[in-house]
Amino acid sequence: MIEKPRLLFLFTGGTISMAKTGASGHLAVTDAVPDLLSHAPVLASVAEIETQTVTNVDSSDLTPEDWASMAETIAGSQEDYDGFVIVHGTDTMAFTACALSFMLGGDHKPVVLTGSQRPLMAPRTDARSNLVHSAISATMNVREVGLYFGNHLFRGNRSTKTSVHAYDAYASPNHPPLVELGVDIERVSPALQRTGPLTVRTEIDPRVAVLSAFPGMTPSAIDALTDAGTKMIMLRGFGEGNLPMKAWPDAIRRAADAGIHVLVGSQCRAGSSRPGRYAGSDAARDAGAIYIGDMTGEAAVVKSMCLLGRGLNGEAFRTALLSPIAGEITPGSASRL
Ligand code: ASP
Numbered sequence: 001m002i003e004k005p006r007l008l009f010l011f012t013g014g015t016i017s018m019a020k021t022g023a024s025g026h027l028a029v030t031d032a033v034p035d036l037l038s039h040a041p042v043l044a045s046v047a048e049i050e051t052q053t054v055t056n057v058d059s060s061d062l063t064p065e066d067w068a069s070m071a072e073t074i075a076g077s078q079e080d081y082d083g084f085v086i087v088h089g090t091d092t093m094a095f096t097a098c099a100l101s102f103m104l105g106g107d108h109k110p111v112v113l114t115g116s117q118r119p120l121m122a123p124r125t126d127a128r129s130n131l132v133h134s135a136i137s138a139t140m141n142v143r144e145v146g147l148y149f150g151n152h153l154f155r156g157n158r159s160t161k162t163s164v165h166a167y168d169a170y171a172s173p174n175h176p177p178l179v180e181l182g183v184d185i186e187r188v189s190p191a192l193q194r195t196g197p198l199t200v201r202t203e204i205d206p207r208v209a210v211l212s213a214f215p216g217m218t219p220s221a222i223d224a225l226t227d228a229g230t231k232m233i234m235l236r237g238f239g240e241g242n243l244p245m246k247a248w249p250d251a252i253r254r255a256a257d258a259g260i261h262v263l264v265g266s267q268c269r270a271g272s273s274r275p276g277r278y279a280g281s282d283a284a285r286d287a288g289a290i291y292i293g294d295m296t297g298e299a300a301v302v303k304s305m306c307l308l309g310r311g312l313n314g315e316a317f318r319t320a321l322l323s324p325i326a327g328e329i330t331p332g333s334a335s336r337l
Pocket of ligand 1: 013014015016057058059060088089090091092115116117
């Protein structure tokens with residue numbers, strides 16, 4: 001008899017395990033996480049499943065300590081399971097996927113994050129299908145941190161939540177999906193080839209900030225964040241990472257001279273943030289800004305927290321930021337050279 005794969009489901013909360021509560025009718029996490037196999041009995045045909053609760057919160061309340069505890073549990077259970085499914089709120093799932101992909105180094109068993117737009121108990125829930133497809137994905141030996149949503153297994157650190165209400169709430173605008181799970185299951189793009197023994201690094205420096213530019217905005221917030229001891233400021237520019245020419249380059253220079261890493265991303269989801277086409281991006285680069293290429297905003301923020309936590313600064317920070325740790329950036333996408 002062929003043995004079924006063994007999977008560990010780690011619960012963290014989110015809509016999937018919520019119910020409408022109290023007079024307010026808010027969706028809130030329930031005391032007990034739902035019994036998976038009674039709601040999705042078909043899971044038993046996919047794998048032998050065990051569950052563990054990491055925490056039970058709306059994903060807006062997850063912290064880097066929770067990321068670390070997930071990473072450590074996964075690392076510590078490598079010998080016991082063939083893969084891991086993290087049941088997670090959809091709002092910050094991309095951030096957790098990034099964190100796990102940076103914290104877990106070397107070769108490891110597949111990790112798949114999923115959640116749902118409607119609770120597992122709801123009649124029209126998307127949870128059952130997401131759980132089953134995530135379980136199947138976790139048995140496919142895709143040895144990286146993936147995120148399953150809307151019939152696709154995405155590279156987790158390339159994913160971003162794109163819809164509040166659609167059942168296919170996630171996309172990976174700058175990288176093809178790893179697997180498409182339609183009528184047939186097809187591998188679309190190759191998984192990472194990770195080698196070497198598994199390592200876990202959970203150090204985080206949370207002193208990072210994000211500013212989204214808009215026409216008419218002054219860059220005074222850059223100075224305020226500089227004075228507040230921020231270590232990394234990511235500016236969400238327009239298009240390819242354009243920023244206003246007036247006053248912004250000077251503020252970027254002041255921050256860079258104070259040792260702060262000023263990153264420039266884009267308010268657009270698809271494509272690269274890079275200088276070279278417009279004067280506004282060249283001026284920011286010349287003032288010391290680091291363009292993030294085709295990384296998602298989530299990846300750039302979480303990666304910065306990890307690199308700063310590991311004590312990287314100056315040129316070492318810049319080089320590491322622009323080099324892939326787990327496939328989160330296409331080399332060369334941050335410049336036009
Ligand atoms: N607020 C919820 C969460 O992220 C949303 C969801 O799970 O869909 O925890």
